[in-house]
Amino acid sequence: MGKEEKKPKEKPTLSFDYFNETRLGVLALVVGVIIAIVPFSASLPAVVKGIGAMVVILWGADSVRKTAGHGLGTGVPSIGVLAVGFGLVGATTGMAIGSAAYDKVGPIGILGVLAGVALMAVVGYVTGVLANSDKFIGMKIPGLERGMAELAMAGTLAIILECSIVAGTWHLDDVIVSDNSISPVAFIAVIFIMVGFGMLQPLNSSMGADERRGRTLLMAIEIGGINCVILGVVTVMSLGVVQGALLIMLGAIVWVIFYRAYVKACLEESYEVVGTGLIKTLGG
Amino acid sequence: MPVISLFAWMLVIVSLAFIACMFEDLESDIGSQSNPNSQIQLAPEMGYIHRYFNKAISGEGLSYALACTISGTIALVLLLRLEPTSGPKAALLAIPVGAAAGSILYMIRASVCHVGREAGQKRFEQPIYLDVLYGHLVPIATHNFIVVICITTIAYIQSNLALLSGMEASAASVSNPFPLPLLCLIWGITVGAIGSSTGDIHYGAERAFQDKPFGEGRRVVYHGQICRYGDCGVRTSKDVVAFCAKFGGPATGLTFGLIVLFENWRTVIGMMLGGLSETELVNPDIAAGYGIGIGIAVGIVLIVLNTWLVKWTRKKYGPFVGE
Amino acid sequence: MDPITLLIILVCIIIGGMLGSLGVHLLPVGGAPAAMATATGIATGCVMLMTGSAMTGLFTASTVAAFWDSNPSVLLVSLSGGVGAMLMIGFSMFIANLLYIFGVGVVPVSGQVAVDPITKEPQTEYMTPRTSGHGVPSVAYYSGMVGGLTGGFGGALIYVILLSGEYAGFSAATAAIVALGIFIANAIMAAYNIGGTIEGFHDPKFKERIVTGLTCAFIVSLMCGILVLITIETGALGGVM
Numbered sequence: 070m071g072k073e074e075k076k077p078k079e080k081p082t083l084s085f086d087y088f089n090e091t092r093l094g095v096l097a098l099v100v101g102v103i104i105a106i107v108p109f110s111a112s113l114p115a116v117v118k119g120i121g122a123m124v125v126i127l128w129g130a131d132s133v134r135k136t137a138g139h140g141l142g143t144g145v146p147s148i149g150v151l152a153v154g155f156g157l158v159g160a161t162t163g164m165a166i167g168s169a170a171y172d173k174v175g176p177i178g179i180l181g182v183l184a185g186v187a188l189m190a191v192v193g194y195v196t197g198v199l200a201n202s203d204k205f206i207g208m209k210i211p212g213l214e215r216g217m218a219e220l221a222m223a224g225t226l227a228i229i230l231e232c233s234i235v236a237g238t239w240h241l242d243d244v245i246v247s248d249n250s251i252s253p254v255a256f257i258a259v260i261f262i263m264v265g266f267g268m269l270q271p272l273n274s275s276m277g278a279d280e281r282r283g284r285t286l287l288m289a290i291e292i293g294g295i296n297c298v299i300l301g302v303v304t305v306m307s308l309g310v311v312q313g314a315l316l317i318m319l320g321a322i323v324w325v326i327f328y329r330a331y332v333k334a335c336l337e338e339s340y341e342v343v344g345t346g347l348i349k350t351l352g353g
Numbered sequence: 354m355p356v357i358s359l360f361a362w363m364l365v366i367v368s369l370a371f372i373a374c375m376f377e378d379l380e381s382d383i384g385s386q387s388n389p390n391s392q393i394q395l396a397p398e399m400g401y402i403h404r405y406f407n408k409a410i411s412g413e414g415l416s417y418a419l420a421c422t423i424s425g426t427i428a429l430v431l432l433l434r435l436e437p438t439s440g441p442k443a444a445l446l447a448i449p450v451g452a453a454a455g456s457i458l459y460m461i462r463a464s465v466c467h468v469g470r471e472a473g474q475k476r477f478e479q480p481i482y483l484d485v486l487y488g489h490l491v492p493i494a495t496h497n498f499i500v501v502i503c504i505t506t507i508a509y510i511q512s513n514l515a516l517l518s519g520m521e522a523s524a525a526s527v528s529n530p531f532p533l534p535l536l537c538l539i540w541g542i543t544v545g546a547i548g549s550s551t552g553d554i555h556y557g558a559e560r561a562f563q564d565k566p567f568g569e570g571r572r573v574v575y576h577g578q579i580c581r582y583g584d585c586g587v588r589t590s591k592d593v594v595a596f597c598a599k600f601g602g603p604a605t606g607l608t609f610g611l612i613v614l615f616e617n618w619r620t621v622i623g624m625m626l627g628g629l630s631e632t633e634l635v636n637p638d639i640a641a642g643y644g645i646g647i648g649i650a651v652g653i654v655l656i657v658l659n660t661w662l663v664k665w666t667r668k669k670y671g672p673f674v675g676e
Numbered sequence: 677m678d679p680i681t682l683l684i685i686l687v688c689i690i691i692g693g694m695l696g697s698l699g700v701h702l703l704p705v706g707g708a709p710a711a712m713a714t715a716t717g718i719a720t721g722c723v724m725l726m727t728g729s730a731m732t733g734l735f736t737a738s739t740v741a742a743f744w745d746s747n748p749s750v751l752l753v754s755l756s757g758g759v760g761a762m763l764m765i766g767f768s769m770f771i772a773n774l775l776y777i778f779g780v781g782v783v784p785v786s787g788q789v790a791v792d793p794i795t796k797e798p799q800t801e802y803m804t805p806r807t808s809g810h811g812v813p814s815v816a817y818y819s820g821m822v823g824g825l826t827g828g829f830g831g832a833l834i835y836v837i838l839l840s841g842e843y844a845g846f847s848a849a850t851a852a853i854v855a856l857g858i859f860i861a862n863a864i865m866a867a868y869n870i871g872g873t874i875e876g877f878h879d880p881k882f883k884e885r886i887v888t889g890l891t892c893a894f895i896v897s898l899m900c901g902i903l904v905l906i907t908i909e910t911g912a913l914g915g916v917m
Contacts, residue, residue, distance in 0.1 A: 143707065143872035146411040147723045151864045157857030161850070162903040169910035188906075192899045196865065199892045206869045206888060245847060254849050255532035259426040261853070262419050262538060266411070266462075273411050274466030277394070277473020284472070288465060295458065299423060306430045328465070335468035341480035347587050348402050388711030388719050414724035529735070530742050530848035539731045543764070546728025550720040551772045557711035557719065558780045558810075568781035570713035570803075570810040600779050608771040612764050616736055620756075627743070637743035641752040644740065648759035652821060655766040659817050660795065662773060663784050670783050672801040 090131055094219055097128030101226040102186070105233070106179050115234045115304050115312045116319050122230045123293030123323070126267035129223035130289035134272045134282065136216035141208070145276065148220065149269025153261055155196075156224025159189030163229055168241040182239065186225050193221025224264065231260040234300050234316070237308055256303050263299060267292040284338065287331040294324030355631050358518035359527065359624075363617045366507050370544075370613040373503035375606030377417060377544050378552030380496035382560075382593045382601070383489055384408025384463055386416070387549040389557035394470065395577035397477035403581050404482055406489040406590040407470040410462045414545035418538050419462070420497055421504045424448075424455030425537030428505055432533070441516070444509055452502035459501075460494040485589055492591060504544060507613075508536035520631055527624065527634075547609050555601025560593050569675065619647040677908060685843050685908070686901045688750075692834035692855075693862040693897025697889050699827020700726050700866035701882055703765065704816035707873045709808075713780050716787050716809030716816060716875050718765075718772060725765075726827050726863045733761035733828030734855070737835055738848060746841035750833070757832020758825045765824035769812045776811040784811025788879045794818060809875070819876025831859045844908050858900045865892045 088096065104121035107113050129152055137145045163185015170178030197217030199205045210216075233239040236253040245254050271288040272280075297320025305313030336342050384406045385393045393405045410416040428444075428451030435443035464486065471481045510517060515528040529536060562571055563580045583592045627640025634640060705725060706717030718725055737757035741748040776782050785802045786792065787809025792799060795814045803809055812820070838844045838851035846854065869889040874881050 141868065143723060143867045144412060144721050146415050147721065147864050147867060149411075150415065150723065150860055154857040154860035154864070157853050158861075158900050158903055161854055162907045165907040165910040185903075188903055192896075192903070195899060196861070196896055199895060200865065200868055205892055206865070208868055245850065254847065254853075255429065256426060256534060257849065257853055258532075258534040258538040259422050261856075262415070262422045265415065266419055269411055269415070270462065270466070274409055274462075275469040275473055276409070277470055278398075278477070279475040280473045284469075288469070291465070295461070299426065302427060302430055306433055328461075331465060332468055335465075335472035336481065338475065339468070339472040339481045340475045340478050343480050343482055345482060345484040348404060348581065388708040391708040392712065412721055412724045414720075414728055528742070529739055531735075531738055531852060532849055535849055535852060536735075539735050542724070542731050543728045546720060546724045547764075547768055550718045550725055550728075550768050551775060553711040553719050554713070554772060554775045555779045557708075558713040558776075558782075562712070570780075570782050570807040572804065572806040573714060574806065576712065576714070601775060604771050604775055604779075608767050611771075612732060612767050615763055615767075616732060616760055619759075620736060620739055623740075624743075634743055638749060638752065640743055641740050641749065641756055644736075645752065645755045645759050648756075648763055652759065652762050652766055655763075655770055656818065656821060659766075659770050659773060659812075660814050662770075662777070663814050663817075664795075664797075666777050666783050667797065667802065670777075670781075670802075673783075673804055676805065 090135055093131055094128055097124045098222065101125045101230065102183060105182055105226065105229055105239070112238055115301070115308065115316045118230050118234045119297040119300070119316050119319055122227055122234065122296065123290055125223050125227045125230060126264060126293045126296070127286060127289045129220060129227065129264075129268035130271045130286060132216050132219040132223060133268050134285055136210060136213055136220075137272055139210045145273040146269045149265050152220035152224035152268055153228070153265040155189055155193060155221040156228045156264065157261060159185045159192070159221060159225035160228035160232065162188060163225060164232065164239050164241050164244065167239065171240065182229060185229070186222050189221040189225045190218045193218040220268070223268070227264045228260055231264065231300060232257070235260070235303050235307055253307060259299060259303070263292070263296045267296060279338070281338070284331065284334045287327050287334065291324055291327040291331055294320045294327060296320070298324065355519045356625060356629060359514070359621055362510055362514060362518055363621055366510055366617060367610050367614045369503040369507050371606045371610035373500045373507070374544050374547055374609030375602045376496050376499045377413070377548040378605035379594050379598055379602045380493060380500065381413050381548055381552065382556050382597045383492050383496060383590050385590055385593070386410065387413045388553045389561055392557065392561055392577060392579050396579050397474045397479040399577035401577060401579055401581065402479055403579060404485050404587050404589050405579070406485055407467050408463050408493070409466045409470050412545065413549040414542045416459070416462065417500065417545035417548070418541035420455040420459040420501050421537040421541030422534050423458050424451040424501045424505045425508055425534040427451035427454045428509070429533040448505050448509060449502060452498055452505055455501040456494045456498040459497045460490050463493050464490055489590060500544065504540045505537060507540060508533050512536055527629070544609055547612070548605055551608050552597070552601050552605035555597050555604075556593055560596045566675070569673070615648070615651050619644045619651070622647060681843060682905055682908070685837055686905060688837040689834055689858060689901035689904060690894060690897045692830040692837070693858055693900070694890055694893045695826045695830030695833070696726070696730070696859050696862045697866040697893030699823045699830060700863050701870060701874060701886055701889055702819050702823025702826065702876055703874070704769075704812055704820050704876045705873055709873070710810070713776065713782050713810035714807045715873060716785070717812065717873065718769060718820070722867045722870070722872070723860070723863050727860060729761040729764040729824050730828055730831035730859055732764040733757035733832050734835055734852060736760035737832035738852065741836055741839055748836055748840055750836050750840065753836040754829050754833040757835070758829030761828020761831070762821055762824040765820050769817055769820055773812050782810045784813045785809050786813045786816060786875060786878070788875050793878050815878050816876045819878065823876070831855060834858055838904070844904070854904060858897060861896055861900065862893050865889075865896055
């Protein structure tokens with residue numbers, strides 16, 4: 070499994086060509102699901118979950134790119150927010166089902182969390198049909214049904230994974246601590262906004278006639294890195310210094326690499342980079 | 354006495370809100386965010402190569418929600434760590450540190466979207482001016498810092514209102530029940546939504562097209578043909594701020610200040626009429642009811658004012674003249 | 677939990693979602709062109725505007741809901757939220773009009789109707805040619821106030837029904853987050869339905885699209901509501917105050 074996660078991290082500096090939209094989706098789904106359902110007793114370190122969250126965010130950003138590239142009528146960010154909005158509902162449901170099943174039938178009940186992801190896929194698909202069908206909204210965007218289903222799943226998985234980073238597990242007894250001074254649920258606002266940005270900002274900030282998929286997706290991983298740093302700070306508080314520091318280190322390294330890669334790619338691919346100067350068409 | 358200090362804290366919140374939203378609008382002008390950004394984006398396509406900063410992080414509501422929520426999160430982490438030992442004094446350290454983290458993150462987001470968008474316009478021969486990139490980042494971060502520190506302080510005051518105004522623990526209901534990051538998210542989205550819906554008009558309809566006739570809406574044919582001359586030489590986004598700080602920014606601040614003022618004022622008045630004392634709120638039904646009543650009254654006054662304003666303008670300005 | 681309570685929760689979530697959708701349809705949203713005084717309405721995307729106003733409402737609703745120890749009055753809390761959202765929209769539109777009038781020098785005018793259906797003021801001769809109106813004229817202002825009220829009421833209704841100890845009994849933060857998720861999904865579907873811009877109830881688009889919009893809101897809220905019911909039934913969240 071470790072090898073599988075390494076791949077998308079190393080590839081993008083070259084290109085995302087091997088990971089076309091379908092392959093990336095399948096990979097992210099598999100990685101996300103495996104990390105989400107690893108048993109509580111041997112709970113994975115936050116670093117591994119952080120990588121999982123990055124991959125899932127990358128998938129979400131790719132889905133946003135796929136659907137919003139055709140023009141939505143009201144700005145790119147809306148569809149990313151839709152993904153996390155669905156994600157909040159789906160993650161709550163998934164975590165509740167998983168926790169209840171775990172308490173009743175033991176470790177196998179962990180699979181219950183996937184019910185949330187599956188249900189959300191259905192909701193996302195139906196929403197996509199509503200938006201695309203001529204009988205309803207009639208947006209006529211190719212692949213919107215699949216895109217919305219993917220976005221709803223990516224949003225749900227990302228929020229489950231990130232809750233589990235902060236709380237240690239995604240079991241609701243841990244997520245909603247009843248003496249709630251350090252209740253991880255207090256931090257769900259930051260999870261919401263970071264996941265949302267990871268999905269919506271890459272396309273929104275790279276948009277233009279010469280947008281390129283490989284470049285856009287670099288930013289998704291970059292935001293994944295920042296996400297890990299912020300969650301690492303929270304994790305220092307909730308789970309202890311070791312887990313948090315590792316997560317911060319991972320995030321910082323990923324961020325530096327991909328920030329440089331993205332800015333470099335932009336500068337190289339732009340028309341011209343000049344230090345300063347007037348506008349030539351103004352005669353200056 | 355505690356009830357009086359409730360009002361005092363409310364006024365502190367209102368003045369912070371005024372400053373926050375004014376600087377929010379000015380900051381969005383530095384980078385041509387949200388609505389006017391569509392013109393900056395369109396300009397190279399129309400042959401108007403420009404030296405504006407293209408800051409398309411996302412809509413203003415979301416990008417401010419990001420900065421404020423990060424700030425609230427960092428502040429809450431520090432508060433949880435420091436409050437057990439040093440008490441409420443911890444806020445003096447936690448809020449500025451949180452706001453600094455939020456605005457640095459915001460600056461990073463702004464830097465990537467300028468290069469990203471300009472690189473996406475290669476075929477229109479739009480170059481990346483490095484002095485534009487570097488020169489705008491610090492003004493963006495500093496303006497953003499003021500917004501974020503104000504919003505975080507507002508959220509802190511609201512979630513600790515009972516403690517700050519000297520209420521007993523049993524009257525904790527005057528504090529807002531939401532955790533600090535969630536309050537920051539709420540006010541961040543709101544401050545961004547207001548900044549984009551009111552403040553952008555002054556920039557988008559007037560400053561970006563200052564060489565076009567005053568007193569008419571921007572016709573579709575003008576779209577993308579932005580004004581590229583500054584007071585002297587070629588205009589950058591920094592020149593926009595000085596113009597909008599005269600009218601657009603303060604007006605936007607006033608909007609948010611008035612909203613926060615009346616939202617809190619009607620709730621506090623309702624609480625007083627509902628029998629708020631140092632220990633408890635006697636009659637919540639009456640408190641909520643009066644709050645709603647005052648709110649509806651303010652709404653009616655607004656409707657009357659706006660109707661009168663539109664009527665007055667129509668009389669004074671008259672029908673459209675010109676072609 | 678007994679089926680009647682569950683049904684009430686589901687119905688309230690659906691009503692809340694549909695009111696949120698209706699609110700978006702009623703707001704005068706001009707999108708980016710409105711910031712150039714090229715279109716009538718408020719100059720921002722409707723998702724941000726509706727979410728921003730519902731957030732203001734949600735803040736007041738949460739403060740008001742904390743007046744009661746555990747079982748807040750559903751109607752009063754929802755109304756507080758609605759009035760909060762209405763004030764937010766009202767002040768934004770009013771100051772936006774001041775900016776249009778004194779900053780840009782245009783008369784607020786509707787581009788979709790020739791005569792204001794409420795104040796009977798003629799519109800067409802005040803409009804700049806080759807734009808679709810500018811500013812927030814009186815009729816759009818009334819429409820926006822009603823839109824803010826219904827939208828805020830819907831959002832606060834979902835919140836309070838999830839919060840109240842008599843019904844779902846979530847904690848304040850959880851209730852706010854789930855309510856936010858459902859509300860945002862509905863607002864965005866409504867925004868796609870109107871294609872980004874609308875002037876209010878007098879816009880011909882409103883009559884054309886409102887049935888579709890409410891149907892979509894019904895289906896989306898129903899699905900989200902069922903997920904919330906499943907969550908409540910597991911008992912993992914309920915009763916955690």
